[in-house]
Amino acid sequence: MSQYAGSTRAIDDLDRWIRGEFTELNTELEELYFADRAIADPDRPEVKALTDVLVRAGGALVANVAETRELPADEDTRYELLGMVGFYLGACRRHEVRADPEHYAALAVALSTSLGVAPRFASAHQHMHNRAVGGAFNTFTKLDSERIFLTYNGLAVMAYRRAAHALQSVPALGVSNPLATYHLTDAVAALQDVLTYSQKLAADLDPDRFFYNIRPYFKSYRVGSKEYRGANAGDFAAINVIDVLLGLCSPHDPFYQWVTTDKYPYVTPRDQQVLRSLVGTESLLCQLVRELEIGTPSVALRENAELLLAACQRHGAATVYHHQKLVIPFLQEPAAHAPEERQSDMTASGPPLDVVIASLARLRDLRAARNRPDLVTARSDLDRVRLLLADRREPTSWPETPESLEQTFFSCAPKRRRPKG
Numbered sequence: 112m113s114q115y116a117g118s119t120r121a122i123d124d125l126d127r128w129i130r131g132e133f134t135e136l137n138t139e140l141e142e143l144y145f146a147d148r149a150i151a152d153p154d155r156p157e158v159k160a161l162t163d164v165l166v167r168a169g170g171a172l173v174a175n176v177a178e179t180r181e182l183p184a185d186e187d188t189r190y191e192l193l194g195m196v197g198f199y200l201g202a203c204r205r206h207e208v209r210a211d212p213e214h215y216a217a218l219a220v221a222l223s224t225s226l227g228v229a230p231r232f233a234s235a236h237q238h239m240h241n242r243a244v245g246g247a248f249n250t251f252t253k254l255d256s257e258r259i260f261l262t263y264n265g266l267a268v269m270a271y272r273r274a275a276h277a278l279q280s281v282p283a284l285g286v287s288n289p290l291a292t293y294h295l296t297d298a299v300a301a302l303q304d305v306l307t308y309s310q311k312l313a314a315d316l317d318p319d320r321f322f323y324n325i326r327p328y329f330k331s332y333r334v335g336s337k338e339y340r341g342a343n344a345g346d347f348a349a350i351n352v353i354d355v356l357l358g359l360c361s362p363h364d365p366f367y368q369w370v371t372t373d374k375y376p377y378v379t380p381r382d383q384q385v386l387r388s389l390v391g392t393e394s395l396l397c398q399l400v401r402e403l404e405i406g407t408p409s410v411a412l413r414e415n416a417e418l419l420l421a422a423c424q425r426h427g428a429a430t431v432y433h434h435q436k437l438v439i440p441f442l443q444e445p446a447a448h449a450p451e452e453r454q455s456d457m458t459a460s461g462p463p464l465d466v467v468i469a470s471l472a473r474l475r476d477l478r479a480a481r482n483r484p485d486l487v488t489a490r491s492d493l494d495r496v497r498l499l500l501a502d503r504r505e506p507t508s509w510p511e512t513p514e515s516l517e518q519t520f521f522s523c524a525p526k527r528r529r530p531k532g
């Protein structure tokens with residue numbers, strides 16, 4: 112019998128429960144809240160009956176795993192187990208009921224220490240380490256809206272990861288290498304996919320369902336004596352790889368340093384290594400300006416430069432879309448109608464909503480290379496590339512505002528390349 116047979120059995124039981132009764136209880140609770148458009152209602156008798164079952168059944172199963180005092184040897188399995196415990200705690204927090212720390216805290220902290228991550232579930236437990244069984248991946252509920260949200264959000268994350276992977280292959284080849292064209296073309300297509308999946312999400316997701324039944328599972332919660340911030344869709348390294356390699360954000364900008372260091376405990380151990388490597392990364396934009404300044408560009412350099420500009424434009428467009436068509440209609444607008452006593456509880460990261468929105472707007476403007484008097488953006492470097500490509504003719508204007516970027520970009524077909532030669 113394996114050394115870990117006891118914990119394996121207990122983990123399997125917990126896994127089965129999370130995939131079964133857990134989602135059914137949450138779904139029933141969500142339907143009760145939604146009928147009243149209530150964010151939570153812990154004192155209502157029908158709600159209390161269901162949450163009592165959830166707290167007790169989940170607590171007993173987590174305690175069974177904890178009592179074995181064994182952790183799976185494999186890192187991915189430990190990460191998955193942390194996700195299961197986290198799903199249970201995330202649901203308790205969402206329904207505003209208390210799980211007994213005796214049942215879960217030692218296990219969550221042991222897993223977190225062994226992995227070097229926060230002792231809670233993170234976005235990666237939803238879109239990177241979420242093993243489907245019989246076609247069903249882990250969710251909190253059986254609601255169609257949650258499936259839509261996780262699917263398109265997950266696909267957008269995959270597309271960001273594909274773009275990052277493509278861009279990471281370029282430095283070793285150099286921006287004037289004809290082989291780099293392949294990777295840059297892939298990056299542009301992947302960033303286009305991010306926008307397409309975000310558009311599908313905006314079209315298919317019901318704003319009320321998202322606001323009342325999905326978003327509340329991503330809040331901050333306490334493990335032992337410490338509060339850990341909520342799961343944030345941006346908690347993966349690829350987005351920052353893209354920012355830095357494209358030259359739109361700098362790992363030496365204090366604001367951007369805060370953005371990346373804040374997410375360390377909430378990304379996978381592998382993504383932490385990627386984030387760490389960013390500080391020594393030279394952007395492709397810098398390399399490009401240096402090569403273009405040498406003299407008349409080769410056909411490959413010109414083509415790669417145009418692709419890099421297209422990648423920047425698409426990255427900017429996707430972030431503008433995220434802000435204008437997801438954050439504002441799905442969170443900021445419904446939050447404005449929520450009761451006063453709920454206003455302090457609207458964000459995953461914890462600060463008030465207007466603070467989170469202002470910081471997202473700053474990121475948006477960096478990625479869109481917007482001309483903002485209080486911000487150093489990549490705008491002048493991008494204009495310089497355009498000027499060098501245009502044989503020192505006046506550069507065509509870079510869209511000035513997020514809205515004009517949105518209009519210029521979303522309404523036009525991909526730019527035609529210049530004929531070769």
Ligand code: HEM
Pocket residue numbers: 263264267268271309312316321343344345346350433437438441442458459460461467471474
């Ligand atoms: C209904 C849909 C969505 C809403 C309402 C939404 C809202 C938000 C909010 C409020 C934050 C800030 C979190 C905090 O600090 O508390 C955030 C961050 C983030 N979201 Fe979304 N989001 C949505 C979908 C998506 C999708 C589909 C993606 C694509 C992968 C995405 C990518 C990100 C990223 C990368 C961040 C981190 C900040 C950044 O680097 O820009 N979000 N989102």
